[in-house]
Amino acid sequence: MEEQTAIKTTCPYCGVGCGVLAMLDEEGAAQIAGDPQHPANFGRLCSKGAALGETVDLEGRLLHPMVDGERASWEQALDTVAGRLRSIIDQHGPEAVAFYGSGQMLTEDYYVSNKLFKGFIGTPHVDTNSRLCMASAVVGHKRAFGSDTVPGNYADLESADLLIIAGANLAWCHPVLYQRVKAAKAERPDMRVVVIDPRRTDTCEIADLHLPLAPGTDVWLWNGLLSYLAVEGHTDYAFLEAHTEGFGAAIEAARASAPNVPAVAGQCDLPEADVLAFFRWFAATERTVSLYSQGVNQSSTGSDKVSSIINCHLLTGRIGRSGMGPFSITGQPNAMGGREVGGLANQLAAHMDYSAETVDRVRRFWQAPNLVSGPGNKAVDLFQAIERGEIRAVWIMATNPMVSLPDADRMRRALAGCELVVVSEAMACTDTTAVADVLLPAMAWGEKDGTVTNSERRISRQRPFLPPPGEAQPDWWALCKVALRLGFGDGFAYEKPAEIFREHAALSGFENNGSRDFDISALANLHDAGYEAMAPRQWPIRDGRDTGRLFADGGFFTESGKARLIPLTPRPPVNAPDTDYSLVLNTGRVRDHWHTMTRTGKSPRLSAHEVTPFLQMHPDDAARLDLGDGALARVHSHWGEALARVRLDDGQRPGSVFMPMHWNDQYALRGRVDAVVNPVTDPDSGEPEFKHTPVAVSPVEVAWQGFLLSREPLADPPACAWWAKARGNGFHRYELAGTESAEQMPDLARALLPGDGECLEMADPGRNVYRAARLVDGRLMGCLFMGAVTALPGRHWLAGLFTAEPVSTRNRMALLSGNPPPGQKDAGRNVCACFGVGENTIIEAIRKGCRTPEAVTRRCQAGGNCGSCVPEIRDLIGRHARPVNRRIA
The missing domain is CATH 2.40.40.20 (Barwin-like endoglucanases)
Structure with a gap:
């Protein structure tokens, strides 16, 4: 790919925020590569990012507005949304209306939605699916720092001498960042990594110590560390006195709940020696970073878990300098951007809260006639309020809450009974679009234009390289058109995302004077060409200067200017296992x-x-x-x-x-x-x-399990006791289970393999086994295998037959066995998604003498891109490497 012809944009997946180079080839297919100049990834991409080009087709896209199940024009759809919103507001008040957004939204879309609903419609019920992944981190930050500030950057993870990864499977969820850490550890073997996670994940591949603590006991562990640090004299009293408050109460609470190593080990169900090693390593290592994610945040005590981590860094003064500090890694590409614009129900825009002073400030800046004065319902509460009928209209944008919310069946019933459900979505068929009254076709990645902010506070441009399909429009555009119909047109007369970004930047600096952490006011006068060309920038950006890390000299955003240590009494999870649910x-x-x-x-x-x-x-x-x-x-x-x-x-x-x-x-x-x-x-x-x-x-009692590989997708889900499906290369794969007897299997096969052509069958009723295949003009159209799990062949050689036209005589003879004929190889289950390398190919490389992942990569490429499959390759080496024969002299 030639860089001068490629569009620089940003990956739409996790919070790492990798830079991407995207272009269309001569046939119109998307070609994707990592951007070597982007400071988040320096050209690396994970398996998901590398496969982005396979996800931009139009199959399944929502291309036109829909109203009450019927295709409509944009004018009809917008009139319907505005008219029904107005009717509900007139009858029940603005708080009968809600908006539910997503970390998939661009910052400009987020900004407009927050301004419209909180500022002009006047409802506080604006929240986001980011509530489900990082809200506890926000609380922890604001308790300690007075602001929702991630103080460090990715380079700190590489320069740390001790990296603690708590509640984060970095190898799978943030693979590019994991590879940066892994490379740093390889360069500096003395660097230590501790993984705190109830289960052993692939991230443990680089761990010097894994602490599989009992679920929900994190605060006991970190309180124990705080107590140990205080008792053993590992406190930075100069920093505490100059820059913090509350440390005495925090230490007292920690000692009351976790007084010593045996108490902590017993509560967390960990070996005493491992707990002591962790405590000693932390105490002895100044350059320590504690990286945490969903395993910490997603909890009924998540805020306390975050505070317990931050307490330990404040006690030792390990914050604001290179290679140290607490670090929250977000799950979504723009969870941070949503926080910047006030996408959470308990925030206003630009990291401002609901104090009387800030409400007045935002009202004046927006000239907002109906600005709310207090927080609204958070995500779960919001949908429960819909169930109770308190909220009668909800606009859902870029998210699928019928899958992602807890107690999801109840939430689905609530939404199905809601008076007005508007869904802005790129895909036509999701669990959530199924209960929508109005569907608005949104742009997808590759078509959007705006900005996102990653986990290290770095703002990057998302640029389009594909034309919008059908009638898809930007989310901010749809919001502005509804605002116009509601009578708020003057506040939403934007014509391009650069205008929205400039207003967002101006609000961040409005009456700020250094009193708020989020400040990008230096970009408020950015002209259109500058916005288009904007390189990745870390905030704050005041007077044109980026700040890589914060709090190097204190300067916290509390009223006193000092960070707060929070006294914590650990609480067990709200619902404990019992004899029925053990x-x-x-x-x-x-x-x-x-x-x-x-x-x-x-x-x-x-x-x-x-x-x-x-x-x-x-x-x-x-x-x-x-x-x-x-x-x-x-x-x-x-x-x-x-x-x-x-x-x-x-x-x-x-x-x-x-x-x-x-x-x-x-x-x-x-x-x-x-x-x-x-x-x-x-x-x-x-x-x-x-x-x-x-x-x-x-x-689950079933008579058989099996699978169907079909060139064409089934029109309806399989009529089986259980099924799951996946896209293959030239075919569709269905995993199945059912209760049919051997005598009923041929009838089921005819339903699953319909059509004309030649049918091959093999039945063994005594073993409850049935196999069938259908061919048309020598091309394999589908094959079905049913039986016990242990009697089923692999799927991968069979999958390759869908690219063979026609199926050869030798392959045809072997078809119902499910195994390749002599002389042919079966690559096996896919292990390396980046290069499509199967398990059997890797095992063959191992048996030929490859005894390290690096050797396997040299032979068959597996593990040579994002490295996410390397732990699995290492496991295969352990199971399949032949022992070395040593000659004894």
Whole structure:
């Protein structure tokens, strides 16, 4: 790719905020590469970023407005939205209206939505799905610093001598940042890494110490560290006296709850020696960074967990300097940008809160006639208010809450009963669009124009390289058009995103004078060409200067100017396991998928690694419940249930199970794990308890499991007891399970393999096995395999037959066996998504003498791009490398 012809833009996935070079080739296909000049990634991309070109097709796109299930013009749709909003406001008041946004929105879209709903419509009920991932970090920051400030930058992770990764599977969720850390550790072998996580994840590959603490015991661990530091004399009293307050009470509370190493080890269910090692390493290492994410935030005590981490850094003065500090890593590409513009219900714009002074300031700046004076409902409360009928209209933008909210079935029922549901969405069919009254076609990544802010406070441009399809429009445009119809046109006369950005920048500096952390006022007069060409910048940006890190000389944003240490009394999770629900469910992400799969589900290579929702269990728990590897299981709680295939993993903590969050009604039957999740929230942040739901797990009785590979997608979901689907290269894959007897299998096959052509069949009723394939003019149209899990062949050689035209005689003869004929190789289950390298190819390389991941990469490329698959490659080496024969002299 020639850089001069490429568009510099930003990856739409995680909070790392990688720079991307995008262009269209001669055939109109998107070509994607990492931007070597972007300071977040320096040219690296993870498997998801590298596959972005596979996700920009128009299949499944929402291309036209829809009103009450019928296609409409934009004029009709906008008139409908404005008219129904006005009717509800006139009858029930502005607080009967709500807006629910997303960290997928660009900052300009976020700014306009916040201004319209809080400032002009006059409803405080404006929140975002970022509430579900980083609201606890916001509370922790504001408690300690008086502002929602991430003080450091990514370079601190590389220069730290001790990196603590708490509640973050960096290898899978922020792969490019993980590779930067891994490279730094390789260059400086004395650098230590501690991973604090109840389960052993791939991030533990670089860990010198893994602390698999009992779920929900984080505050005991960090309080114990605070107590140890105070008792052993590892406090920076000069810093404490000059720049903090409250340290005495914080130390007293820590000593009361976690007085010594044995007490902490007992509470956290950890070996005393490991706890002591962690405490000693922290005490002895000045350049320490504590990186934390959803495992800390997503908890009914998430705010206290964040405060407990920050306390330890303030006690030792380890903040504001190179290689040290607490560091919150966000999950979404613009979660930080949403916080900047006030996308959370408890914030106004530009990091301002709801004090009388700031309300007056924002009202004057916006000339907003109806600016709200207090916070509104946070995400879970907002949808519960919809259920109660208090909120009668909601506009949902760039998110799929019917999959991502806890207690999701209840939330779906609430939204289905809402008087007006407006959804701005790029995809036509999601769990949320199914309950919408008005659908507005939005631009997707590749078409949008604006800015995003990553986890190190770096603002980057997102630039379009694709034309908008159909009638898709920018989200800010749709908001402005509705504002015009509601009579607020003067405040929303924007014609381009640069105008919105300049106003956003001007508000950040309005009556600021250094009193607020968020300040990009130097960009308030940025002309259009400067906006278009803007390079990545870290805020604050005052007088044209970026600030890489904050608090080097104190200067906190509390009233006293001093940081606050918070006294903490640990609290157990709100709902504890009992005899009926004895396991603890933890939810999270997988390596190659993103949120609810509306984008990554389009990519065959991203879909190849994890095809079905799975339930990760320790082998001892599975044996106790009579569940084998690959068995179909029901996971149920007080709130709902989900179905998943069991995956045995001794890195999973006994007594706990893990299930990924991505699957939904488009990709699996009852695969939405958030239907199971405990809806309790942190009382301060409103963030839900995604990491601690008491559940029961039981086998699902089925007569068979199987799979269908089909050149054409099924018109309707399979009529089976369970199914999950994924996109393949030239085919569609369905994993299946059912209750049909051997005699009923041919009838089911005819439903799953319809059409003319030649049908091949093989049945063994005694073993309850049935296999069939359909060919037309020698081309494989579909194949179906049914039987016991242990009797099923691999899918990968069969998948390759869909690119063969026609199927050769040798392959045809082997077709119903599911295995390649002699002399052909089966690459096996996809391991490396970046290069499409299968498990069997890697095993072959290992058996030929590759004993390190680097050697495997040299032979077959696997692991040579983002490195996310390297821990899996290392595991394969451990299982398949032949022992070295040593000759004894």
